[in-house]
Amino acid sequence: MAADVTGSGASRWKYLDHIRRTPGPFNQDLDVSEEALATLDKTTILVIGAGGLGCEILKNLALSGFKNIHVIDMDTIDISNLNRQFLFRKDDVGKFKAEVAANFVEKRVKGVKITPHNCKIQDFDEDFYMQFQLIVCGLDSIEARRWINATLVNMVDMDDQDSLKPLIDGGTEGFKGQTRVVFPTLTPCIECQLDLYTPRAAVPLCTLATIPRQPEHCIEWAHIIAWDQEKPFPTLDKDDPEHITWLYQKALARAQEFGITGITYSLTQGVVKNIIPAIASTNAIIAASCCNEAMKIATAAAPALGFEESYMMYSGDDSIYTNTFKYDKRDDCAVCGEMAKPLQVDPNWTLRELLESFATKPDLQLKKPSIRAEGKTLYMQFPPSIEEQTKPNLDKTLREGLGLAVNHEIAVTDPAFPTLTFKFLLRFT
Numbered sequence: 001m002a003a004d005v006t007g008s009g010a011s012r013w014k015y016l017d018h019i020r021r022t023p024g025p026f027n028q029d030l031d032v033s034e035e036a037l038a039t040l041d042k043t044t045i046l047v048i049g050a051g052g053l054g055c056e057i058l059k060n061l062a063l064s065g066f067k068n069i070h071v072i073d074m075d076t077i078d079i080s081n082l083n084r085q086f087l088f089r090k091d092d093v094g095k096f097k098a099e100v101a102a103n104f105v106e107k108r109v110k111g112v113k114i115t116p117h118n119c120k121i122q123d124f125d126e127d128f129y130m131q132f133q134l135i136v137c138g139l140d141s142i143e144a145r146r147w148i149n150a151t152l153v154n155m156v157d158m159d160d161q162d163s164l165k166p167l168i169d170g171g172t173e174g175f176k177g178q179t180r181v182v183f184p185t186l187t188p189c190i191e192c193q194l195d196l197y198t199p200r201a202a203v204p205l206c207t208l209a210t211i212p213r214q215p216e217h218c219i220e221w222a223h224i225i226a227w228d229q230e231k232p233f234p235t236l237d238k239d240d241p242e243h244i245t246w247l248y249q250k251a252l253a254r255a256q257e258f259g260i261t262g263i264t265y266s267l268t269q270g271v272v273k274n275i276i277p278a279i280a281s282t283n284a285i286i287a288a289s290c291c292n293e294a295m296k297i298a299t300a301a302a303p304a305l306g307f308e309e310s311y312m313m314y315s316g317d318d319s320i321y322t323n324t325f326k327y328d329k330r331d332d333c334a335v336c337g338e339m340a341k342p343l344q345v346d347p348n349w350t351l352r353e354l355l356e357s358f359a360t361k362p363d364l365q366l367k368k369p370s371i372r373a374e375g376k377t378l379y380m381q382f383p384p385s386i387e388e389q390t391k392p393n394l395d396k397t398l399r400e401g402l403g404l405a406v407n408h409e410i411a412v413t414d415p416a417f418p419t420l421t422f423k424f425l426l427r428f429t
Contacts, residue, residue, distance in 0.1 A: 013065050020301055040065045043298050046132040047071045048121055048148060050097040052278045053138030053170050055087045056287030058101055061136070062109040064295050070132070072117040072124075073098040074239050080266050084280040120239075121148055126155050129165065134294055137169045138287065140275060142197055142365065143416050145169060149182065149190035150335045150419050156185045166297050166306070170290040172278060175317035177286035180327075181293050181305040184336070188310060188327045191335040191420075195362040215255060215262040219271040222250035238273050247272060285314060334422045340409055343424035347399035351378060354398065358412065364422065366414040373410045378402060382415065399428070 020037060045066050047057050050073035061069055077085075077092045077100060087104040088097070098116035106114055117124075121144060129135070129151060139145055149167065157163040167182040169190060178196075182189050208221040227236060227247065237243050248268040255263045269275065289312060296304040305312060309324040332341035345354060351371070358366040370380045378393050380386040398404045404426055412422040 016065055020299055040298055041067045043133045044068045044070070044131055045134045045136065045294065045298075046129070047136050047138065048144070049073055049138035049140070050087075050101040050116075051075070051081070051138065051140065052084050052280070052283040053172065053287050053290075054097075055085045055101055056283050057136055057138050057170070057290055058087070058105050058114065060287055060291035061294065062105050062112045062114070064291055066294070066298075067111060068113055070115045070117065071098045071102055072119065072121055073101075074118060074120050076241070078266070078269075084278055084283060086280075126151065129155065130163065132165060134297060135165055135167050136290055136294055137167065138290070139169075139171070140273070142194075145190050146194070146417055146420075149184075150417060152182075153184040153189055153335050154419055158185075168290050168293050168297075170286045172282045172286050174277065174279060175282055175315065177282050177314045179286055179289040179293065179305070179312045179314075180310055181297070182310070183306050187306050188329045189333065189336045192330045192333045192337075193311070193327050194365065197362065197365070212254065212258055212260065215251075215260055215267060216271050218254040218258070218260060218263060219247065219251040219268050221254055222247045222268075223272050226250045226254075244269050244272065282314070282316060285316075289314075332423075334420050340423035340425045342427050343410075344427045344429050345398060347397070347404075347428040349398055350395050351398065351402060352394040355379065355394075364412075366412065366422070367416065369412050369414050371410055371412050373402070373404060373408060378410075398426075 017037060043066060045061060045068070047054055047061070047069060048071075050058065050071050054071065054073065058069065058071060073096070075097050077088050077095055077097055079090070079093050081097075082088055082090065082093075085097075087101045092100045096116065096118040098118050102114035102116040106112055135148070135152065137145060137148065152165050152167055155163050155165065164184055164186070167184065167190075168179070169182065170179050171177060180190075180193070181187075208217055208225060212218050212221060223236075227250075232246050233240075233243060244265065248263070248265045251268055252263045255261065293304050296302045297306075305324070309326050311327050312322065312324045315321045329336065331337045332339045334341075345357075349357075355369050355371065358364045358369045368381050370382070371378045377386065377390055379390045393402060396402050404410075406426060406428055408426045410424050410426065412424065413420070414422075
């Protein structure tokens, strides 16, 4: 008789339960009582992102026995999503990804409850994140990863074991991908590993302003120069279709002026959000890896990534290659460390050059930094009144103009990461 694959009865999970009940080299002392097996039903798990990775993760978690899932994604479905985000159909275009994905999986996997949240992760406070036992990220944004990482580290109370929320992070780029597990404050966090992300290559402003040669140059001109000049909205929301449409129209006009073709709404969105084309099979592999780690952490059926090896790298562009390795915790990490980090700079740099370098450094990637030095404000992006007062410092040199010296401690902040302060000790080259 065929197994029950649609109902919520015990037959659906019999093979999974068999694995969990069977002692092995990694779970000889595991509690395999019915009460212990039922802990998976009580685990509340959060998935961040309902795109290419998120769709796979939601499906895998539901089919692995997780019954209570929440998903956060503020995006709506675009026609370009349909080639790989398999929970969506053409009729869903324009609807919220989180809602559609949750409804689809709930219908296919009976007994699973998925709660969608159509908003930013920054819209919730620590009390919201405290309700989850596990958090799985399927994001395409470094900024969002850094934000949730810092939030989970700040939540940890050493006297409250439940305040520690394991973070499983997956990411893909073409034929490559990675999975990592972070136990906040105990193992290397995402900020410790930030230099693994290559910063986006910068295009000289003179090229954007005078001689654009590619469609991307026109889009960056609209994004960086036209937006700053015209300020059509108070702040740029890269997930707001109205904002992206404004940039698209400006870039299209710019391209027509210089005889450049190829500007589309989709390309505009991709350039502004730094979206890298995704491959469905890579998403499936990395999502499976993330969900395996979630299962291992939730059930203790096998050792999970984290305390020994913490990072799994996958490469499929030249045959298939995987490697699992340990990434060391950094004492000078801005999130989980306590030490100021040495910073090599040219003393003849202006403050403007120093701030611009923060955007291209792999271990910082700060776009709107403000800076203080031992009690005095050197430059603040906000509010406008202080920005105006400190703006003259931008063209002063570090040593002669501002009086900074070797071992001078500076503190750098960025509005994208309101809970973080990056501390540096100056080292002159």
